[in-house]
Amino acid sequence: MTPSHPISVNYAWASGGSSILSEFGTLHLEFVYLSDISGDPVFREKVNRIRDVIRKAERPDGLYPNYMNPVTGKWGQHHTSIGALGDSFYEYLIKSYIQSGGKDEVARDMYLDAISTITNKLVMKSVSGLTYLAESKDNRLEHKMDHLACFSGGMYALGAKKLKSNITGNHMDIAEGIAHTCHESYARTPTGLGPERFLFTEGNEALGLKSSGNYYILRPEAIESWFYMWRFTKDQKYRDWAWDAVLALEKHCRAEAGYSGVQNVYMETPQKDDVQQSFILAETFKYLYLIFSDDSLLSLDEWVFNTEAHPLPVYGTNAFYRKPQDKEDLFSLSTGTVAPPAGTHVVGEVAYQQFKARLDDDQQQTLKMTFTNLSVKHMSKNSQDIVLTGDCKLFTHMMLVGERRIVNMKNVLAYPPPQAYCYGHLQIVMENKQGSPCQRTREECFRCRRYATTPSASIIDGMDLIQKLIGSNKTFGHVAELAFINILHEGEQNKRIYIVFDVYLSTSIKQVE
Template sequence: MAVGSVLPLYNKRSGWWMLRRVFRSREKVLIFLLCLTFLFICIGPIFFLPDLRGGISTKVDHVYKVYKQMQKAGPELILPPPPRESGEELVGIRKHEGVYHNGGNSNQHNDIHLSDDKQRLLEKINNDEELRHMRVIEKPVVLTVSATPANKQNAAAQIDESIRLEKKEAGGGGGGHEENEIKVGYHGAENKGSGMVVQGGEDADPVARERREKVKEMVLHAWRGYKTYAWGKNELRPISKRGHTAGIFGRQDMGATIVDALDTLYIMGLTEEFNEGRTWVQYHLDFNQLRSEMSVFETNIRFVGGLLTVYALTGDPLFRDRALHIARKLLPAFDTPTGIPYALINVGNGIAKNYAWASGGSSILSEFGTLHLEFKYLSDISGDPVFREKVMRIRDVIRKTERPGGLYPNYMNPKTGKWGQRHTSVGALGDSFYEYLIKAYVQSNGKDIVAKEMYEEAIDGITKRLVLKSHSGLTYLAESKFDRLEHKMDHLACFSGGMYAMGAKSIQNENSKTHMEIAEGLANTCHESYARTPTGLGPESFRFTEGIEARALKSSEKYYILRPEVIESWFYMWRYTKDQKYRDWAWAAVMALEKYCRVEAGFSGIQNVYMENPQKDDVQQSFIFAETFKYLYLIFSDDSLISLDEWVFNTEAHPLPIEGKNSFYRKSQGK
């Protein structure tokens, strides 16, 4: 027998070579693909899923994070905001206060007043450190009476020390004077016997007194709801009974409602509530803790303006020093080639920017044009000229820039000083710029001639181009977009009745009679926007067409968020004309607020003023204290209470003293 037949020999016909002959080419390809897929499934996640690289401990930690994040998100998921219609434009900045306020991106809800809950939820999920220590449902925070006096004093001392250091770094600003030191427990006793009526002021009419008491009761109801469920938060969700923070306030709790409400509480003689607010300001209002973006405009009119008013009313230096503390945090926003400030600032790092949607990143007229009253007064009472210099530079840039068609566009590029798109409005985006021109003249006791001239030129262009009458004779303010008129008027623009009346009374000339007639017409039209709804409350915007007058057309225009502008106009018309209809209209608004906006824990806006049973938006805006309630209270008070001969209201209705006519102006030494 041959050897080869007994022992198997290795040759090219044996081993792996034989396997190659067994499988066909197609089968080889399939096997290769299966092996490749197996390797990808087993090894791929290591490279494509970073969270798996850290081993089991990292995975467990990640699961723990997700679990805690879901816990924190619980309240947001259980109580989501009312759904919005697609295409609804609610981008935030406020005119003043506003929604759209102002223009917008239909796919993005940055509404200043109706906060974007989705964004808030994302922010909470990203804040891992905070989530580790939170419960599923947060317990409402009430005034911290349990804190020891020593702890509270230490907290106040830390804030005071940081403010003193800021004064020193800023070059003094009066910081070396004894009068600038915060006096704990100071209550402004020096105001007694001054002759200025800032409390009391009951009207001789018993009906007016009764109605005024009702407004005070509404304030107490709203305040107690906020104190119980949202103390220290920016605003209250009175239905959900939890805190609310709109985008303009950043992401942190800065007590916007407390600061906005302080002067109203003081004027109404609500001493206990006022002292609660003062205590919070002393121990907790510290902008050094902020690390997120805030609206320069909103921070100025609400925080700086509110604190300046309470300082004027009480003489308590706590409020002046807090106002200085906050205003200095805003100054980096003015560091532009033109001095026109950016709209947003992160007070933690000083980085400022504009809204991306605002005409190529422009600044907004109603924002950079609404700083003058507060900054000028702040320089006068502190001795620090920087604030006055900032607003005077803004005014100088505006004056020197040519106006297309004699109208001020709503946007200006802070780098070039050139106007943005040609859109002019006395409503959102433009409104309070014009308001502050006439009010700067009034605040100066007639000495600010430049403000007077700018107002006269601006109001002349508006009167000729934008003041129109409907088919039935209703006076309204249109908007100009690229030289074409849009026959729409914002609720925000309803302040203009009061502005026209103030101009007619403050500047006596050949136009005064005409301007007073326009004021009466605008106040009446805005009343019609209320009267033509089942709720008796007016929409966010209303239009004038061949078939419709003073009514909203779009669903995104039909909401009411406790806005004050219509009532504001009636307040001025009552003070100037004494026509009883303005008090009657104001009382009708009180009853409408009671019926459709009052809930167990406060007051809420509504989503459709044309529905008999409208859905509520679950937000109690801070300006309901600063403006809506204050104007209603003053309408039913004697004219001596916060007299228009002695005070001028900022755009958030915080009254500031008129220089030379009001002993509460309180100029600093050497001014």
């Protein structure tokens, strides 16, 4: 999906100051994410203002036109397209809702309202039963479809799977129909490549629009929809269609130093246009690769793709989406998600048992010995300096989480507002300091005990160290053993250790659970 398209000379007035919907309406994912990770609200505020203007503007026939006057906030020509000039605006509505972890209800409502109108007024069936998206110009339908509009199969599928609404009840069927139609536009050419736009008239279905629409410039939108349909349905035909596209690209678009578009997909041996568009790398090849990859690679539960197929993390299910204010949140080790304190299930023994069940007998025995040794060796006369057996179990589970690249753990045992807590993130350079790193860092931590009434344990999270140990191809038991030696027994293997402290109230794990 490409938000910027060359403006046709047929719309000369548009270059005189009007803005294009697919441009000013395709900023939300990036700007909101930038505000969230930087802590600067200005980026979110800007796109929210744009959204408010769009939402409040009266829509002719319930549709969003492709042009708006940026000064007056009034719509321009009454031309609505899900292809060029409009496409990614609709895409970003559903994806903003997904990116927010289901919290952006404004985006949800705008999407449902828009997609309902589009479905009722623009989704058509050809004489032979092909599903396509017409365009509306001054309340008149044009029965043609841009290749760009082929993305909408994936959009309909996302909405059907991610939204619980009566409106989306038949949207998987529509998604399947659009994906099939776009495949037909490929299959009905000698090259196996789809035209830039295609007609739906009597006796002329899914075929190119005169000579001006017969070219192929390496576009990804049909393949993009096949990717989503494969992920959601596991119907082999979508992989088959994708492989047909690979073969056609290799045969007709491969050039000495890259890939080129072709000028006419209806010629047996088309002439190349000698241009490699950037989106073949960002989108076309990426979606092809993902179709033939496991679902865990950029899972749709954890990632959302922007209009150029760059993955952005989903808040609440992807640990890479970290807001600065999340230091006030709880991190659930059992689910790997961030949740506000009020709605968080505290984990400890349960998480450990779930983890232990994954280990074989030898690994479980190593684990048991490690815990036994730690609980004996690191008991202290000072009750505030005791390393609880349960905490060691939780720490070991954290190493498993570390293997999944989830490296943050914050106050997982207890969060009892309005009582404050102590949280520290310290860096120790072992060769430059004297004494016991563990003892010293514990002392640093417990200087904060005025903020937590009765701290009774600390967990040391050496994720950076653990990642290095994992990279040495040792078994989990060895990793656990070496990690504990390095962190708790002050081993000298690593010169720099990153350590996270959590101070908890003097409550057992069982009581907390």
